[in-house]
Amino acid sequence: MSYARRLTADAGASAGLLEVRRHNLALILARLRSDGPRSRAALAAETGLTRSTVSSLVGELVARGLVAEGATARGAVGRPSQQVDLDGSGFHTVGAEVNLHYLAVTALNLRSEVVAERWVPIDAARLGADVVLRRLAGLVLDVTGALGRAGSELVGTTVAVPGLVERATGRVLSAPNLGWSETPAAATMRGLLGDAGPLLLDNEANLAARAEVGTDRRGVRDLVLLTGGVGVGAGVVVGGTLLRGVHGFAGEVGHMQLDPGGRRCGCGRRGCWETLVGLDALLVAAADEDDPVRDPALDVRSRLLTLRARAEAGDARTLDALGVTAGWLGAGAGVLVNLFNPELLVLGGYFAVLGPWLATPVADTLHERVFAPRSGGCRVEPSTLGYPAASRGGALEAQARVFADPTAVGSSHSVVHPTVVPAGAPA
Amino acid sequence: MSYARRLTADAGASAGLLEVRRHNLALILARLRSDGPRSRAALAAETGLTRSTVSSLVGELVARGLVAEGATARGAVGRPSQQVDLDGSGFHTVGAEVNLHYLAVTALNLRSEVVAERWVPIDAARLGADVVLRRLAGLVLDVTGALGRAGSELVGTTVAVPGLVERATGRVLSAPNLGWSETPAAATMRGLLGDAGPLLLDNEANLAARAEVGTDRRGVRDLVLLTGGVGVGAGVVVGGTLLRGVHGFAGEVGHMQLDPGGRRCGCGRRGCWETLVGLDALLVAAADEDDPVRDPALDVRSRLLTLRARAEAGDARTLDALGVTAGWLGAGAGVLVNLFNPELLVLGGYFAVLGPWLATPVADTLHERVFAPRSGGCRVEPSTLGYPAASRGGALEAQARVFADPTAVGSSHSVVHPTVVPAGAPA
Numbered sequence: 001m002s003y004a005r006r007l008t009a010d011a012g013a014s015a016g017l018l019e020v021r022r023h024n025l026a027l028i029l030a031r032l033r034s035d036g037p038r039s040r041a042a043l044a045a046e047t048g049l050t051r052s053t054v055s056s057l058v059g060e061l062v063a064r065g066l067v068a069e070g071a072t073a074r075g076a077v078g079r080p081s082q083q084v085d086l087d088g089s090g091f092h093t094v095g096a097e098v099n100l101h102y103l104a105v106t107a108l109n110l111r112s113e114v115v116a117e118r119w120v121p122i123d124a125a126r127l128g129a130d131v132v133l134r135r136l137a138g139l140v141l142d143v144t145g146a147l148g149r150a151g152s153e154l155v156g157t158t159v160a161v162p163g164l165v166e167r168a169t170g171r172v173l174s175a176p177n178l179g180w181s182e183t184p185a186a187a188t189m190r191g192l193l194g195d196a197g198p199l200l201l202d203n204e205a206n207l208a209a210r211a212e213v214g215t216d217r218r219g220v221r222d223l224v225l226l227t228g229g230v231g232v233g234a235g236v237v238v239g240g241t242l243l244r245g246v247h248g249f250a251g252e253v254g255h256m257q258l259d260p261g262g263r264r265c266g267c268g269r270r271g272c273w274e275t276l277v278g279l280d281a282l283l284v285a286a287a288d289e290d291d292p293v294r295d296p297a298l299d300v301r302s303r304l305l306t307l308r309a310r311a312e313a314g315d316a317r318t319l320d321a322l323g324v325t326a327g328w329l330g331a332g333a334g335v336l337v338n339l340f341n342p343e344l345l346v347l348g349g350y351f352a353v354l355g356p357w358l359a360t361p362v363a364d365t366l367h368e369r370v371f372a373p374r375s376g377g378c379r380v381e382p383s384t385l386g387y388p389a390a391s392r393g394g395a396l397e398a399q400a401r402v403f404a405d406p407t408a409v410g411s412s413h414s415v416v417h418p419t420v421v422p423a424g425a426p427a
Numbered sequence: 428m429s430y431a432r433r434l435t436a437d438a439g440a441s442a443g444l445l446e447v448r449r450h451n452l453a454l455i456l457a458r459l460r461s462d463g464p465r466s467r468a469a470l471a472a473e474t475g476l477t478r479s480t481v482s483s484l485v486g487e488l489v490a491r492g493l494v495a496e497g498a499t500a501r502g503a504v505g506r507p508s509q510q511v512d513l514d515g516s517g518f519h520t521v522g523a524e525v526n527l528h529y530l531a532v533t534a535l536n537l538r539s540e541v542v543a544e545r546w547v548p549i550d551a552a553r554l555g556a557d558v559v560l561r562r563l564a565g566l567v568l569d570v571t572g573a574l575g576r577a578g579s580e581l582v583g584t585t586v587a588v589p590g591l592v593e594r595a596t597g598r599v600l601s602a603p604n605l606g607w608s609e610t611p612a613a614a615t616m617r618g619l620l621g622d623a624g625p626l627l628l629d630n631e632a633n634l635a636a637r638a639e640v641g642t643d644r645r646g647v648r649d650l651v652l653l654t655g656g657v658g659v660g661a662g663v664v665v666g667g668t669l670l671r672g673v674h675g676f677a678g679e680v681g682h683m684q685l686d687p688g689g690r691r692c693g694c695g696r697r698g699c700w701e702t703l704v705g706l707d708a709l710l711v712a713a714a715d716e717d718d719p720v721r722d723p724a725l726d727v728r729s730r731l732l733t734l735r736a737r738a739e740a741g742d743a744r745t746l747d748a749l750g751v752t753a754g755w756l757g758a759g760a761g762v763l764v765n766l767f768n769p770e771l772l773v774l775g776g777y778f779a780v781l782g783p784w785l786a787t788p789v790a791d792t793l794h795e796r797v798f799a800p801r802s803g804g805c806r807v808e809p810s811t812l813g814y815p816a817a818s819r820g821g822a823l824e825a826q827a828r829v830f831a832d833p834t835a836v837g838s839s840h841s842v843v844h845p846t847v848v849p850a851g852a853p854a
Contacts, residue, residue: 164798164799173799173800174798174800221673222672222673234766236766238665238670241666243665243767245649245767245768245769245803246648246649246768246769246770246804247768247799247803247804248768249798250766250768251766252765252768252797252798252799253765253766254798255796255798256762256765257685258684258687259687260685260686260687260688261687261688267798331684335683335762336766338679338680338683339661339677339679339763339766340670340672340677341671341673341674341675341676341677342672342673343673369682371591371601371676371679371681371682371694372591372600372674372676372679373600376672376673376674376676377673377674
């Protein structure tokens with residue numbers, strides 16, 4: 001064997017061992033994320049790695065700033081042992097959402113704790129993509145600047161939009177309610193944010209569904225999330241995985257035609273689902289044109305709280321409008337529940353704010369419309385995450401890279417380079 | 428350590444090794460199924476098992492009658508080597524479908540070759556569940572009796588029905604077109620067939636989709652199959668896996684309400700998809716009441732061929748009726764393609780027989796109705812499996828147990844029991 005060939009073979013072997021080590025670093029992080037702080041001994045027992053391998057891995061994760069050593073816990077038997085846990089202080093990820101009536105930015109640390117949140121009402125359709133993205137970037141820089149000064153590094157951003165997204169190119173192919181078409185939103189945001197780690201673009205309903213299963217609905221593996229805004233979006237989780245389809249376009253529900261004789265939709269047809277349950281339909285039914293709840297210059301959240309207060313006070317027009325919305329919401333949801341047989345239908349966006357007047361009638365409509373007994377076991381619940389669900393989901397999605405490959409973050413000079421030995425392989 | 432505890436520990440270790448061996452037997456079978464006949468050396472290279480382990484595993488599979496040793500192939504280099512392949516002769520599985528107009532039985536050997544197929548026209552709704560299941564069992568016994576006399580053993584059966592199935596209990600919860608409700612079809616069939624291996628019950632559209640990805644559409648991982656009969660069913664494959672939902676009720680599409688002012692459906696509402704594209708709607712539009720194509724006493728296949736001949740001859744009424752069917756088929760398919768973003772929409776059942784007049788207009792409607800550009804990349808194709816798709820899928824589904832655990836079949840006395848040694852573990 002020639003010297004060159006031996007060199008290549010050795011490099012290959014090292015690459016393999018580094019790969020194993022990366023995998024094991026990720027294994028430790030995943031365990032700390034799902035099960036909380038624990039001792040090295042517990043990690044060794046749970047992962048099947050040796051004690052010394054776990055110590056070496058934890059050492060690297062501490063050096064990279066991903067893991068912190070915490071309190072010493074005294075178990076029932078044996079020596080007291082030091083707990084290790086995810087370190088929340090060194091890194092954060094950002095989700096940044098464009099919607100018709102607002103911009104929202106959420107920053108999470110790696111413990112998935114919200115470390116910053118911003119909300120700005122806007123009238124996005126009037127402002128156009130360039131102005132909207134400049135304002136969004138300003139919000140992100142505001143948040144990450146403050147976190148940076150506090151010693152936390154931005155390691156990934158996901159931008160959420162209510163429209164059809166081509167994730168591979170970072171373009172919004174079509175967001176009719178925003179008036180965006182073929183908009184290179186990811187490239188624009190990268191230009192505005194400068195060197196701010198990887199930036200991805202995604203659909204807001206998909207990210208809101210991601211947030212639901214990632215935070216509030218752990219354990220639920222089959223879920224349909226509906227986001228109510230001017231349009232209607234669906235994020236569908238099947239067997240624990242977000243449904244994306246072959247080219248990432250799955251979950252388009254807004255133009256499901258439920259009332260062919262109904263109101264004209266922006267898409268050119270009549271009676272699409274969003275003409276029936278979109279926010280505009282509700283507001284037109286619930287209030288006169290000069291009513292403040294219909295003033296797009298006011299914050300949509302305060303307008304919804306006004307509407308909510310009217311419903312609580314028993315205002316007949318408001319309750320009638322909510323009843324009509326609930327009926328159509330149930331009719332469309334019935335199609336989805338018949339198709340997916342989910343465990344849970346989550347009402348997000350404005351549907352969540354008005355959940356008390358929507359969830360029960362929607363569940364009743366499902367009982368009538370779903371072919372399987374007892375709606376196939378599907379429960380209906382308002383989201384408890386509220387409006388920031390999509391930006392929260394965006395920040396969670398941006399964490400994925402770090403949890404898949406912990407060596408992607410942490411400056412290498414701070415790492416005490418471990419010797420790469422077969423001890424890194426599973427025991 | 429007490430004697431008893433040591434015994435338990437030993438039994439545990441043996442169970443672990445047996446488990447590894449079962450896994451490795453399955454690995455060899457899976458490789459032969461997906462990639463065809465090959466040498467022991469090739470199997471060793473592809474699975475990462477040692478040559479001697481592969482020889483031992485192949486030996487057991489030959490003894491169990493699952494694998495046969497075949498021709499000797501001479502490679503480019505090295506010694507000639509004997510090929511091994513799945514053995515088609517010793518075992519078969521059966522799919523047995525109840526539909527409104529016919530019963531179908533397909534038997535496959537373990538190479539997934541059709542070794543028997545039966546088709547009997549019936550008027551199932553008129554006959555009732557007991558008579559229908561007795562006739563179906565008679566067909567299965569006819570097929571398996573003949574195969575048994577030829578030396579092939581039945582190792583599993585799946586019964587397909589057009590309705591809502593509770594797989595865990597083997598009951599048809601609801602099949603309105605058949606008039607079945609809470610029907611214990613699996614138990615009835617087990618009673619009629621006697622000791623005939625495991626018998627499962629499933630939905631016919633799910634099994635037809637199973638047949639599509641298992642035979643004709645290998646490589647397609649996101650697919651929606653529509654079966655056209657008196658009702659309409661959907662089988663959906665997401666990322667290579669059949670969509671079942673949390674309780675197995677996914678894929679209900681027949682009562683999607685597309686035309687709220689339309690014809691009354693059996694479910695009580697108006698304008699459900701199956702009132703628009705079910706076979707009865709087409710036949711009523713295409714022919715007068717005394718026309719033989721509407722005579723339920725005649726074989727549905729010959730009635731469809733008559734209709735097809737009329738379309739080929741340019742008969743205006745037939746073509747008009749097909750045009751209306753295609754329009755509504757596309758409208759409903761648009762909802763599904765927007766939701767799932769599949770690579771392929773397969774038209775099955777009677778839609779396949781009339782595919783030349785349906786596929787192109789459906790694709791055109793998708794272009795109008797699907798929000799993603801170019802229908803999200805979705806192609807529309809008639810099934811090439813034809814009516815026996817569901818029974819074919821049932822026989823494939825029944826194979827799953829054997830391929831998951833090859834020790835489930837083959838009489839143990841014919842097996843030269845291998846020594847259980849760690850050689851069975853991955854190298």
